[in-house]
Amino acid sequence: MRVRGMVVLLACVLLGTLFAAFAADAPAARTIVINEVELNPNGLDRDAEWVELLNVGSTTVDVVGWSLTYDYPIDGVEIIATESLVIRPGQRVVFRYEGLRLRNDANTVIRLLDAAGAVIDETPAFRDVYDNAKTWQRVPDGGDPLLPLWLLRDGTKNAANA
Numbered sequence: 001m002r003v004r005g006m007v008v009l010l011a012c013v014l015l016g017t018l019f020a021a022f023a024a025d026a027p028a029a030r031t032i033v034i035n036e037v038e039l040n041p042n043g044l045d046r047d048a049e050w051v052e053l054l055n056v057g058s059t060t061v062d063v064v065g066w067s068l069t070y071d072y073p074i075d076g077v078e079i080i081a082t083e084s085l086v087i088r089p090g091q092r093v094v095f096r097y098e099g100l101r102l103r104n105d106a107n108t109v110i111r112l113l114d115a116a117g118a119v120i121d122e123t124p125a126f127r128d129v130y131d132n133a134k135t136w137q138r139v140p141d142g143g144d145p146l147l148p149l150w151l152l153r154d155g156t157k158n159a160a161n162a
Ligand SMILES: [Ca+2]
Pocket: 039, 040, 041, 045, 049, 101, 102, 103, 104
């Protein structure tokens, strides 16, 4: 009986440790994500680079005052909405950069910042030297928070990533 009690206790401790480890690794609830990026559009890049945002959460988010970073000619941020811009769960919004903002042949990281400047989402470092309609996209659409995967694929601007 005593050994059995020890085994049960040990099992409980192990389970508790596993649960704690899992809970610590679980990412914070996601709301708006950077879902697709076009660094190097077909033809001239000026005024043609864009980022697709997607609300993968369960609540509506107003992104007024939020911004996206860029890395050309120097690092900076561009406000995506100066007035109320509500994104419902499952809804996507395409933001187009003014001018030339994203390097093609560097390791371009794009961050989405809220109105207070907190980082809401951040991409891996991207390169896209192909002057075509392929874009970097989360796969599957919206991404898997526990297994983030990005692929360079035929663009799906303002539509689900294929
Ligand atoms: Ca570019």
